[in-house]
Every structure is written in C-alpha cells, then in structure tokens.
Amino acid sequence: MAVLRFKAIESAQNRTSVPINLHSEKVSEYFGINTFSDKVMRSTLSSDIYKQVSQAIRQGSTISNEVADAVASAMKSWAIGRGVTHYTHWFQPLTGTTAEKHDAFFDIDSNGEVIEKFKGSALVQQEPDASSFPNGGLRSTFEARGYTAWDPSSPAFIMESGQSKTLCIPTIFISYTGEALDYKTPLLRALHAVDKAATTVCHFFDREVKQVQATLGPEQEYFLVDKALFNSRPDLVMSGRSVFGHQPAKGQQLEDHYFGSIPVRVRDFMVEFEYEATKLGIPVRTRHNEVAPAQFECAPTFEEANLAVDHNLLLMDLMRQVANKHNFEILFHEKPFAGLNGSGKHNNWSLGTNTGVNLLGPSTKAKENLQFLTFFINTIKAVHDYAPLLRASIASAGNDYRLGANEAPPAIISVFIGSQLMKVLEELETNASVQIGKGENLYMKLGIDKVPPVLLDNTDRNRTSPFAFTGNKFEFRAVGSSTNCSSPMTILNTIMAHQLNTFKDEVEEEVKKEPKREVAIVNVLRRYVKESKNILFEGDNYSEDWAKEAEKRGLENIKSTPIALDAMISESTIKLFEKAGVLNKQELHGRHEILLENFIKKVQIESRMVGDLAVNHIVPTAVKYQNKLIENVRGLKDLGIETESISTMIEAIKMVSHHISQIQKLSEEMRVARREINKLEDTREKAVAYDEKVKNAYFDSIRYHVDKLETIIDDEDWPLAKYRELLMIR
Numbered sequence: 001m002a003v004l005r006f007k008a009i010e011s012a013q014n015r016t017s018v019p020i021n022l023h024s025e026k027v028s029e030y031f032g033i034n035t036f037s038d039k040v041m042r043s044t045l046s047s048d049i050y051k052q053v054s055q056a057i058r059q060g061s062t063i064s065n066e067v068a069d070a071v072a073s074a075m076k077s078w079a080i081g082r083g084v085t086h087y088t089h090w091f092q093p094l095t096g097t098t099a100e101k102h103d104a105f106f107d108i109d110s111n112g113e114v115i116e117k118f119k120g121s122a123l124v125q126q127e128p129d130a131s132s133f134p135n136g137g138l139r140s141t142f143e144a145r146g147y148t149a150w151d152p153s154s155p156a157f158i159m160e161s162g163q164s165k166t167l168c169i170p171t172i173f174i175s176y177t178g179e180a181l182d183y184k185t186p187l188l189r190a191l192h193a194v195d196k197a198a199t200t201v202c203h204f205f206d207r208e209v210k211q212v213q214a215t216l217g218p219e220q221e222y223f224l225v226d227k228a229l230f231n232s233r234p235d236l237v238m239s240g241r242s243v244f245g246h247q248p249a250k251g252q253q254l255e256d257h258y259f260g261s262i263p264v265r266v267r268d269f270m271v272e273f274e275y276e277a278t279k280l281g282i283p284v285r286t287r288h289n290e291v292a293p294a295q296f297e298c299a300p301t302f303e304e305a306n307l308a309v310d311h312n313l314l315l316m317d318l319m320r321q322v323a324n325k326h327n328f329e330i331l332f333h334e335k336p337f338a339g340l341n342g343s344g345k346h347n348n349w350s351l352g353t354n355t356g357v358n359l360l361g362p363s364t365k366a367k368e369n370l371q372f373l374t375f376f377i378n379t380i381k382a383v384h385d386y387a388p389l390l391r392a393s394i395a396s397a398g399n400d401y402r403l404g405a406n407e408a409p410p411a412i413i414s415v416f417i418g419s420q421l422m423k424v425l426e427e428l429e430t431n432a433s434v435q436i437g438k439g440e441n442l443y444m445k446l447g448i449d450k451v452p453p454v455l456l457d458n459t460d461r462n463r464t465s466p467f468a469f470t471g472n473k474f475e476f477r478a479v480g481s482s483t484n485c486s487s488p489m490t491i492l493n494t495i496m497a498h499q500l501n502t503f504k505d506e507v508e509e510e511v512k513k514e515p516k517r518e519v520a521i522v523n524v525l526r527r528y529v530k531e532s533k534n535i536l537f538e539g540d541n542y543s544e545d546w547a548k549e550a551e552k553r554g555l556e557n558i559k560s561t562p563i564a565l566d567a568m569i570s571e572s573t574i575k576l577f578e579k580a581g582v583l584n585k586q587e588l589h590g591r592h593e594i595l596l597e598n599f600i601k602k603v604q605i606e607s608r609m610v611g612d613l614a615v616n617h618i619v620p621t622a623v624k625y626q627n628k629l630i631e632n633v634r635g636l637k638d639l640g641i642e643t644e645s646i647s648t649m650i651e652a653i654k655m656v657s658h659h660i661s662q663i664q665k666l667s668e669e670m671r672v673a674r675r676e677i678n679k680l681e682d683t684r685e686k687a688v689a690y691d692e693k694v695k696n697a698y699f700d701s702i703r704y705h706v707d708k709l710e711t712i713i714d715d716e717d718w719p720l721a722k723y724r725e726l727l728m729i730r
Contacts, residue, residue, distance in 0.1 A: 002621070002719050004232050009721070012226035012729040017265060018326050020272045032281035034082070034158040036075055044074040057153050058211070060192060068120030068150075075156060076105060076118035079167040084158055087118065089126045089148035090168040092183040094594050096484060098313050099173075101126075102166055123169065124150050146181055148173050151188070154310045157280050161321065170310050179587050183486035184306070189582040190490045191305055193497035198351055198359070198375070201500050204507070204517065205371040211354040214493050216308035217473075219299040220315065221290055221343035221481050223331040224266055226729055229721045230329035235609045239602070240333035240482075241398070243610045243699070244618070246707040247339045248724040251293065258291045263730050265326060266296065273315075273322040274298070280318070282311045292340040293727040302348065302473075305493070309485045312345070328730075334480040335401035337723060338703075342402030343481035347488055350473040351375060351496075361472040370518060374503070377425070377525045377532075379474060380415055382492075382499035383467055384532035386576075387413035388556055388567035389495065390467070390476075393488040395564040395595070397602040397695075399480035403559070404542070409466035409478045411564075412550045412557045414537040416465035422538060428522070429529045464541035494582050503528075561599050562687035568592045596687040603690045607674055610702055611667045617719045618706050619660055625713045626656045656712060659705040666705070670698040 023030045032039075042050055049070045056063045063071075079087070088100040107117040126148045154170035173182035180186055191214055198212035230236050235243045252258075262270065270287050277284045283301040290297050303311065316332060323330040335342040351359040357368075359375040383390060390413050394403075404410040417425070466478035479488050503524060510520035534553040539546060547557060558564040567573060569592045577583040583591070629649050636646055673693050680686040710718060 002717055005719060005721050005725075008226070008228035008232040009725055009729065011228035012725075015226065015265060015327055017268050020268060020275070022271070022275050027278055031278050031283075034160070034279045035281040036078060036156040037281060038155075040078060041071075041074070044078055045070060053152065060153075060188075063124070063152065065120055068124045070120070071152075072118050072120045072123040075123065075167070076116065079158060079165075080105060080116060082158055082165065084165045084167045086164075087122075087167040087169065089150075089171040091148050091171045091173040092313065092484060092486065093173055093181060094183065094591065096482065096598070098317060100166075100168065126171075146173060146175050151184065151306075153188075153304075154307050155281065157314070159280075159314075159317075160276070179590065180583065183484045183490070184309075186490045186582050186587075187306060187309065187486040187493075190493040190497065190580070193580045193582060194351070194493040194500070197497040197500035197504070199353075200504055201374065201378075202353060202359070202371070204374070204504075204521065205367065206353075206355065206357075209353045209355055209357075212351050212359070213354075214305040214489070215302045215350050215352055215473075216305040216485065216489060217300055217302040217348040218308060218312045218479075218485050219286075219297060219344075219346040219348070220312065221295065221297045221345065222319070223292070223295050223333075223336050223343065224269070224323065224328045224730060225294060225331060225726050227324070227327045227329050229726050229729065232721045233726070235606075235613060236329070236331070236336070238609050239606050240331055241336050241401070241606065242338070242723075242726070243606060244613060244703055244706045244710070244720060245338065245723045245726075246710040248722070248727065251723075251727075252291050252340055255291065257289050257293050257295070260289045262287070262289060262296075265328075265730060269322060269326040269328060270296075270298070272326070273319050276318055276322060277315055280311075280314060282315055282318075284315065290341065290343075292337070294730060295341060295343065302350070305349070305489050309489065312485055332482040334396070334398035334482060335405075337727065338401075340727075342405065342408050344402070344408060344477060345479045345481045345483055345485065347476040347479050347485055347492075348470070348473050349476060349489070349492060358472055360469075360474065370521065373424075373428075373525060374521060375500075376417075376421075376469070377528050378499050378503050379496060380417070380535060381528045381532045382495040383413065383415055384535040385499070386491075386495040387535065388558070388564070388570075389491055389573055390488070391478075391556070391558055391564050392567040393491040394476075394478045394480060394483065395561040396480055396483065397561060397599050397606075398482055399478075400559065400561050402480060403478065409464055410541050410547075410557070411478075411559045412541065412547065412555050413466055413478070413535070414541065414550070414555065415474075415535050416468040416538060417536060418469060419538065421469065422536065425529050425533070425536075428526055429533070431526065465537070466541070490582065494577060494580050497580055498576055560688070560691050562596060562684060562691055565592055565595050566684075568595075593683055596683045599687050600683070600690050603695050604674070606699070607670060607690075607694050610699060611671060613720070614663050614702055614706055615667050618709060619663055621717055621719050622656055622660050622709050622713060625717055626653055626660070628714075629653050629656070652712060656709065659709050659712075662705045663702060666698055666702045670694060670702070673697070 038054070041053060045053065049067055052067050053063065053071060055061070084105070086102040086104050088102045090098060090100050093099050105116045105118055107115055109115050127146065148171040151170045151172055156167060156169045159166050159168050172180070172185040172188065174185060175181050194214055195212050199209055202209035202212060225236070233242060235241065274284050274287070283303065284298050285301055286297070286299040288297055289295070300308070300311065302308070319330050332343065334344070353359065359371065360379070362372050363369050391411060402408045466476070468475045468477060476488055476492065479485065506524050507517070507520050510523055511517055514520045514523060534555065537546065550557060569588055574585045574588055577588060578585065629652055633646055633649050633653070636643070677686055677689040677693060680689060710722070
C-alpha cells in the first residue's frame, strides 16, 4: 500500500493540463444548443402543434397522441441531425442518482429494411424493469412492471459522452399500480399544489395573477481530489469519505483558500464543465474556491424549481465525467474529510408570479409590502409548524457528519431574517387591533408603510442558520451536497401550499368580523407572528446557549437520521400530504423504509471499510514498524549502548502496541455488533442500532488509534495517502 501511495503522489505531481476545445463565439450563441428548447420547438413544429404543447406545459394537461407523434417526429429529426443514435427516458429513482436505458432509433421494418423510428408512444411512455429499484415494500420483487412518463415541462437534451450522443427525455417513474417510485413525481405534485394555493392568496392583492411558480437556485459545493490519490484510498473509493486521516499542520485555519486564486488544473476543469453545461442550457454563472482546501463551489441562475432540480442532477453527472477527463475525482459526500468544512447544496427558494413579481421581494409600495409580508410570514409559519419534517428532508448518513460542524448549520431548524425585518415583525406583533377611520391612511395606521426595501446588501448573512432570508428569497442552507433537491423542495412547497390554504380560510373567516380585508389580513398575520416567533433566531447557531434556548422554545435537536425520519410517517404528515395530493400513506411509508435501508447500507459499507483498513492495512504496517523499533533496541543493547533514545523507543513500542491492541479489540467488537444487529427484522430498529451501536460506538474510537499511529509510524511506511497529499496536490 505504501508503494501505491507514493506512486499516486508521483502521478499527481506530474499531471499536466488536459486540452479543452471551446466555441469561439459568445455564450449567448451556443447556450442551450443541445436542448430541445422552446425556440427549437417553435421552429420545428407547426404553429397549432406548438400552441398545444405550450399550453399543456403551462397547465400541466395531457398531450394527445397526435401531438405526441408530431413532437416525437420533430425531436427525432432534430436529434439525428446533431449526430444522436440513441434515446433514453431519463428519470430519478429512489436511489439518489439518475437512471437511463438507451434504445436505438433504428429499427427493422417488415421488408428487412433499416429505418429510423421514434413514435409518440415511445416519447410519452416506456416500461423499464422496476423490480431492481428501491420501492420500500410497495411492490414484490416479481412485480417488475414500472412506467416512465414524459415530463414536457423539462426540455429533452442531448448528452455527449466521448464519441456517442444520446437524446435524454426527462420523465417521471411510477409503478404499475400508480405509486410514485421516483423523486420527480411528488415534486411536480407539490409544485402544482403551491401554485394553486399561492395564486389564490395573490388574488387578495392582484386578480391578474394566473400562476405562481416556485423558483430554485441550488449552490453546489464539492471537493476535487487527484484520481491517482483517490484510487489509493479504498475508503474514498467505496464510501466517498475518508474514515481515517490525521489533521494536517495546515488545513483551513488560515482561510487563505476561500475565494483565492483557482489552481490551473481546477480552472481548466471548471471551464470545460461550465462550457458543456451551457450547451445543455444550465445557467451556471458562479465559480470559486470554498473554505476548505480542495473544496469549490458553483452556482446557477434561478430557474423554475422542477427544471432547476433536473439541471442540478444533470450538472452533477456532467461534473463527474469532466473531472474524470481531467484526472480528478469529484466528491459530493457531505463530509469527506474530518475537521474540515463539509459540503452543502444551499437551496435558494422563492415564489414568483406570471406577472413578474417576486412574492418574497420587499417593495417601496405599501400595498405590495403587505403582499410581501403575507408570503414572508406564511413561510416562517410553515417552517415553524413543520420543522421536524424539514429536518427529515435533509436527513442522510453523510449529512449527519456535516450538520453542526465547521460552518454547517446545526440540526436545530431555525429561521434567520435579519435585524430590520425582526423589528418589523416585533412592531406588527405588539400593535394592538386598529380601527381605521374615514380618510385615514390604511397602511400607515397598520404600520405596513414602515417596511424598508430590503436589498441584498442590507440584510446580513448568517452562515450558521439552516433557513435564512437573504433579501428576496429564503436559503435552505442545511441541505447536503449529495442530496436530490427534489426531497427538500417537495416538502417545502407542500407545507407552504398547506399554510397558504389555511391562511386564505382564516382571512375569509376574519373578514366576517372585520370587513376591511387588509385589516383582516394583518390580524391573521399578527397572530402567525406570535405563534411562530420561537423559530426565529439571529445569533450563533453553534453555541451551547442556543441549544439550551432552543430546547426551552420547544425546538427539536435531532442529530440522528433514523430518528429524524420518523417525521415522514407521523399522522400529521400523512394527513398533510394526502390532502395536498402529493404522496399517499403507502408512498410515504415506502420512502421512509427506503431511506432507512439506505442509511443502514451506508453505515454497513463504512463499517466494513473501517474494519478492513484498520485490521488489514494499518495493523500490519504498525506491527512491521514496531518490529523495526524492537530490532533497533535489541541491536543497541547487543552493542552495549545505553542511551536515552533506547528508553524513548521502548515507550514508542509500548504506544504502538497499545494502539494495535485497541484497534484489534474495537474492530472485533464492531464486527460482532454488526452481526447481532443484522439479525433484527424491523428496519427502523436496525437503523437506530447501526447508528448507536456501530457508527457512534466505534467509528471515532477506532479512528483515534489509527490517526495516532499515523503520527508515530515512519512516513515511508504509512499505507494511506495523507490529508496533506489529498488536499494540497492538485
């Protein structure tokens, strides 16, 4: 292993830049050239067909067979004209990654002639084998039938890989009996629910609003490690996380990497993946060094939430491919290196109307600010009432390592809104019920005229807050970097839809007592502020004082994924999701089961890697080094040399022996614990046991002894690439 490590270091140090070929024209001239965009549809479809497709996309209505055939024909001609040979339904099964099965355009007709063929039926629906995808008990293994169905609201795109080109058609994935087996289906349902609810509330202020879209801008953090160094670390290869590794003398403490000059090889990688992303219509606009060494971030422009999720998943696939070309491995794990910043995927979320209004954007006009406060306060109320559900939406084995450490938000869900808006809400709460006299300024009397236009640069940021208002949007910072954004976005938009529907009903009840609707709205909002103010926190979310204060406020601090996931199947959650038409009881229980199984498998894999590396790589290395010391001591004594170095070496031998024995003892105990836990039949019980009796009981303990040995054993003998090599050689 030590030989492999030094060969990897040599390879990494001798890397040269990989040539990249870019378009010479402006970005605007090749943006989206590999997407079957609205512009392409308009130019390839008849005006009548185009009108019907556009209407179906806007309204979410069904597309007729005739229209589907016309779109399929145009899509095929466009794709083949760009060198495409195959097509696939691109979907998001509950594995956490994307899936695809490629079919060739060519077929053999009845005369034995080869023809290019792609009908509307193949565009609209396919039948991949559903038996091997996670289903959480919704289906038996022998029940293989599942269906992918075209999502026309997300444009088809051409994925280039080497010399091959494939037409990818974004789809949903459902079972034969109609249950959702993917992430996209419930997201689309949740977006429909929030559209309907928000549009109704908008009618209190503007009857011209016909549609409200949830928008999303997911910031993507990641680490880059040289491919050779990555392959020399079995733990990174198998789990995406380094289970061992002593802290380097220089990590991120100088904060000199943040926003620093981007290394040449990394910049070349960024330039190429951004170029490929641009061709696919993904609006990546920001790149920079993050805080930890070898950590970076990219961020897109806001898009409609469903499209933004598709683009983020596509971007992650693209980044993996391009990283490989540049001899890097990209790590999306939330905490690949202990003691350094983890990686998140900050979900910047807002709501916008078809009339061009950002409903979470403050205004200088009093009436518009009442609308802003309506959606702003309702968001806070939704987060307050369903904080455990939001915590469940970000729960994963990887994110448990990240939350609450090195600038990541804690597991306590709270909302940061900034000092200006805190004052606005405090004044709104303390204002007594007002009576509006004839000729009086309604908004002045209500205090609404005092809301300042909160711009991006006068609302401070709180990097420790899991859910922060940042001027014209909310930033859900607690989302992990490997997460499919569909999960938190489905839950956030569902609880928001429910809250807005409740608000509408309560305003209508209030109007019966207070005819002036604006006063009725403010009265309801004032009550919401009082009921949800416990969720508001402006200070340091890392402090022990906040943890104690949060407990007093009744805010949960759930650090364990198996426990956090309980919120997914509570009676209130089932009632909420069924009423919104997003997920039924069976689907929720199925997802709960899948997430628990995923947690178990990930901890199992890490546990096996901890045991394998510790016992089969570290211990033999330590024994060899120990024997070297013993031989050295024996040789000195045989020569009659008695020096202080002998006693120092004897102490080192004892220390190495202690660490070896502890590693062997703890590794065996962990193996026995794992074997006993595997006998459990209840999935939740097994997940909790893996968390408490394997992960929490042994991972850090074994790591302590291994990392101590790393500081003792001769560097030339150490088998694993060290943190300083993984993080600094690029």
